[in-house]
Amino acid sequence: MFGLTPSDWEALRLTLRLALISTALLLVLCLPLAWWLAHTQRRVKVVVEALVSLPLVLPPTVIGFYLLILLGPRGAVGGTLERLGANHLAFTFTGLVIGSMIYSLPFVVQPMQNAFQAMGRRPLEVAATLRAGPLDRLVSVVLPLSRQGLLTAAVLSFAHTLGEFGVLLMIGGGIPGQTQVASIAIYSHVEAMDYASAHRLSLFLMLAAFLLLVCVYALNKRFKIVGMTP
Amino acid sequence: MPHLLKRLLAGMTSFALTLTVAQADQTTARIAAAASLRPAMDELVADYRSSHPGARLEAVYGSSGSFRTQIENGAPFDLFFSADMDFPQALEAAGHAAGEAVPYAEGRLVLWSGGDDASTLTLQSLTAERFRRIAIANPRHAPYGARAEEALRSSGLWDALEPKLVFAENIGQALQMVHSGAADVGILALAQMHGLSLEGAAFQVIDADLHQPLENGYIITRRGAENPAARGFAAFVQSPEAQRILENYGFSIPRSH
Numbered sequence: 001m002f003g004l005t006p007s008d009w010e011a012l013r014l015t016l017r018l019a020l021i022s023t024a025l026l027l028v029l030c031l032p033l034a035w036w037l038a039h040t041q042r043r044v045k046v047v048v049e050a051l052v053s054l055p056l057v058l059p060p061t062v063i064g065f066y067l068l069i070l071l072g073p074r075g076a077v078g079g080t081l082e083r084l085g086a087n088h089l090a091f092t093f094t095g096l097v098i099g100s101m102i103y104s105l106p107f108v109v110q111p112m113q114n115a116f117q118a119m120g121r122r123p124l125e126v127a128a129t130l131r132a133g134p135l136d137r138l139v140s141v142v143l144p145l146s147r148q149g150l151l152t153a154a155v156l157s158f159a160h161t162l163g164e165f166g167v168l169l170m171i172g173g174g175i176p177g178q179t180q181v182a183s184i185a186i187y188s189h190v191e192a193m194d195y196a197s198a199h200r201l202s203l204f205l206m207l208a209a210f211l212l213l214v215c216v217y218a219l220n221k222r223f224k225i226v227g228m229t230p
Numbered sequence: 231m232p233h234l235l236k237r238l239l240a241g242m243t244s245f246a247l248t249l250t251v252a253q254a255d256q257t258t259a260r261i262a263a264a265a266s267l268r269p270a271m272d273e274l275v276a277d278y279r280s281s282h283p284g285a286r287l288e289a290v291y292g293s294s295g296s297f298r299t300q301i302e303n304g305a306p307f308d309l310f311f312s313a314d315m316d317f318p319q320a321l322e323a324a325g326h327a328a329g330e331a332v333p334y335a336e337g338r339l340v341l342w343s344g345g346d347d348a349s350t351l352t353l354q355s356l357t358a359e360r361f362r363r364i365a366i367a368n369p370r371h372a373p374y375g376a377r378a379e380e381a382l383r384s385s386g387l388w389d390a391l392e393p394k395l396v397f398a399e400n401i402g403q404a405l406q407m408v409h410s411g412a413a414d415v416g417i418l419a420l421a422q423m424h425g426l427s428l429e430g431a432a433f434q435v436i437d438a439d440l441h442q443p444l445e446n447g448y449i450i451t452r453r454g455a456e457n458p459a460a461r462g463f464a465a466f467v468q469s470p471e472a473q474r475i476l477e478n479y480g481f482s483i484p485r486s487h
Contacts, residue, residue: 073411
């Protein structure tokens with residue numbers, strides 16, 4: 001189909017899986033962090049904010065380089081896993097998920113934090129006086145009111161992971177079916193001067209990304225997903 | 231007063247003359263060189279500069295494949311030192327070279343491990359369970375990767391080792407994978423061992439009969455045809471002195487020479 005080889009399809013499936021998993025995990029894990037950042041008065045906040053934004057500034061090769069060391073058998077994460085009898089995470093799909101999550105972190109935390117700040121404390125206080133418990137307050141007040149920020153975070157993280165390249169190039173190892181995602185497969189086609197294959201896969205990815213964004217903006221028109229205005 | 235003027239004029243003329251002479255000698259030759267050649271090329275350039283103080287050389291390092299594409303599209307390089315023979319020959323065939331592609335060095339494959347003393351290793355020992363990940367350059371487009379695959383195939387080990395292989399985009403990244411410990415062992419380039427052997431790291435050279443030769447070739451580009459510095463440096467690379475430098479950095483002198 002579309003002139004793509006089975007290994008191209010495999011790379012596309014892997015990309016989709018990577019984007020879905022890392023986006024889902026990021027949304028869950030960043031919720032408390034963004035909440036804390038939106039409401040804390042502590043001085044350490046600026047340091048945490050700077051750390052969260054670091055992936056925006058650093059070249060992907062820097063992140064990839066440190067991740068390779070960190071996740072490898074001699075790194076803090078990989079080494080601990082090895083001592084526990086498990087395998088280190090370099091060149092694994094799990095490693096790619098961790099890499100994507102770090103790379104997309106600011107794209108999730110920042111819209112969430114903005115949404116929580118815009119919402120303010122008032123709705124929660126009102127809900128609390130009506131005897132809503134903490135979970136109830138989260139589900140029936142916080143999440144619906146910050147829907148726009150949450151959806152923006154999800155869309156940005158997903159789109160960012162689809163196009164990710166540098167980090168995955170460093171920690172992936174290009175193993176077909178395990179770590180060779182679409183962007184790496186395209187790069188490999190280009191380097192091997194197989195321009196026809198590179199064109200087909202690139203065109204497919206471009207169309208898919210375009211359709212995705214059309215859907216997002218169509219939804220946006222009705223539900224206001226992307227945009228800074230509250 | 232006229233006397234002084236005359237002397238001043240004469241002085242200015244001779245100064246201008248020196249300038250033009252120096253200018254003629256000072257055309258910059260821009261060299262595109264394969265990243266794997268870096269330490270050796272740095273020394274070659276420094277050596278040439280010290281014997282030709284007027285010559286201006288500028289080396290840019292990158293992937294041979296990218297340089298090929300760039301030169302095809304008119305990139306301002308006077309010399310191209312590739313990590314293989316195919317790219318310079320392709321450029322020559324397409325009319326982008328001022329002469330024919332010349333082999334200048336031959337690379338060798340080595341086994342190197344961050345954790346193990348690799349001097350006792352053979353390709354066969356890579357089947358051992360403690361070697362979980364083996365890094366090689368991508369055989370689809372990196373010459374060292376293609377030769378590594380040939381060596382594994384001709385030793386009959388490819389099928390057994392393929393599930394353990396991880397593919398780096400080039401030989402430099404493969405070294406980094408092993409150096410960080412993420413890959414347990416790698417099939418790398420002897421030329422990369424220069425810096426590492428200073429750290430006392432031991433490696434094992436792989437039998438060159440197991441694969442096609444890793445011939446590296448260069449061309450003078452059409453742009454560099456009239457550049458004296460480019461021509462001078464190209465001639466220098468063929469000299470015994472330059473070949474000795476290349477050998478120091480782990481290259482052999484091409485057999486076809």
